[in-house]
Amino acid sequence: VTRVGTILASNTSSISITRIASATSKPHRVTYESARSLAQHLGKSVCVSMDRPGFLVYRLLMPLINEAFFLLSEGVGTAEDIDRSMRLGTNMQSGPLRTADNI
Incomplete structure (x- = not known):
């Protein structure tokens, strides 16, 4: 439904990121390192959590x-x-x- 190159992003804390990624044709492109790099570039702190409902x-x-x-x-x-x-x-x-x- 989307064009090639579309970024799928979410700020959900209740839907599994793994589940969201599994609905794409390229789930490997939903990556932690890209998000972490962007956050750091924007001057944000990064807290790491396993993919669980509610996170931290x-x-x-x-x-x-x-x-x-x-x-x-x-x-x-x-x-x-x-x-x-x-x-x-x-x-x-x-x-x-x-x-x-x-x-």
């Missing part, structure tokens, strides 16, 4: 957000206090509940 960030973040909602539903703290405690205690830019609103 969302695998860590989702349990934190879930626990924040449990704390809120149990009345352990207000949304503001839960977020403030994580911002001040861990130097997060925003707390887990505010983060959940943004993703």
Whole structure:
């Protein structure tokens, strides 16, 4: 459906990159080194993860957000206090509940 030379790129953290690549006629052209080189050229930091749902960030973040909602539903703290405690205690830019609103 695409022209030769088309770049297939994704920022998904839930669909396997291997699965996406397998739908192409040239899955070997979906390469880590090309992406890493481009990121470094753009001045970005590179974090490496195996091809798993959620990769690194969302695998860590989702349990934190879930626990924040449990704390809120149990009345352990207000949304503001839960977020403030994580911002001040861990130097997060925003707390887990505010983060959940943004993703």
